[in-house]
Amino acid sequence: MLGMKEVTRISILSRRPVAMAEGHEDKAKVIIHKDFKQYDAALLEQFKDAHGCVWSLGISQNSVSKSEYIEITHDYTMAAAEAFSKLHPERPFTFVYVSGEGATQKPGMFTPLFGRVKGETETALIEFGKKNPNFKVYNVRPGGVDPTNHPEILPYIPAFSVFKKAFVPAFNAVWKGMMTPTAPLGKVLTELALSNGAPLEGKDIQGDGRIVPNLAIRRIAGI
Numbered sequence: 001m002l003g004m005k006e007v008t009r010i011s012i013l014s015r016r017p018v019a020m021a022e023g024h025e026d027k028a029k030v031i032i033h034k035d036f037k038q039y040d041a042a043l044l045e046q047f048k049d050a051h052g053c054v055w056s057l058g059i060s061q062n063s064v065s066k067s068e069y070i071e072i073t074h075d076y077t078m079a080a081a082e083a084f085s086k087l088h089p090e091r092p093f094t095f096v097y098v099s100g101e102g103a104t105q106k107p108g109m110f111t112p113l114f115g116r117v118k119g120e121t122e123t124a125l126i127e128f129g130k131k132n133p134n135f136k137v138y139n140v141r142p143g144g145v146d147p148t149n150h151p152e153i154l155p156y157i158p159a160f161s162v163f164k165k166a167f168v169p170a171f172n173a174v175w176k177g178m179m180t181p182t183a184p185l186g187k188v189l190t191e192l193a194l195s196n197g198a199p200l201e202g203k204d205i206q207g208d209g210r211i212v213p214n215l216a217i218r219r220i221a222g223i
Contacts, residue, residue: 099121
């Protein structure tokens, strides 16, 4: 977003300062926000002219309890959708939810918690969009996220563990189609947020044009 001339302003909701935005105050404004289930009028006023959002808030299911995971993944997302749908309900607003491969609307006995909860969140967003026609939803499902060839962000992300250092090259060599390089991913997410939110087309698109699996991300990105 910082490097794209099509983006004129970025409002970043964060619990803490964002180092990558420093030095870009003319374009990026960090809004410190503590409670992601509450959005008062003063907060919403700060981005009343926003046309879209990339909602990438999330956490590993292994880092929190089940109830916390549901709250962070589902409840925070739906609270944001409810709030942002009221920014300018007379005009389209495009909400890009960063889900993940493994999310499913048809969970089975062995579906992990993240797949079940992310799938439920995707469904809730699609249904919310149907009830609010100017609230346009895309559920985007990255696979194995790979920042190794994205030098602009490397100083701002945690160092790879030994496992990840081995995991990423191995998957790129054997299951390249399941990997998601961060630079193309960021471009796809941003272009979707800038779009008018029309349903996408393609045999790799699901959910009536609203679910974008990793293979579709790669196709749209041209990789």
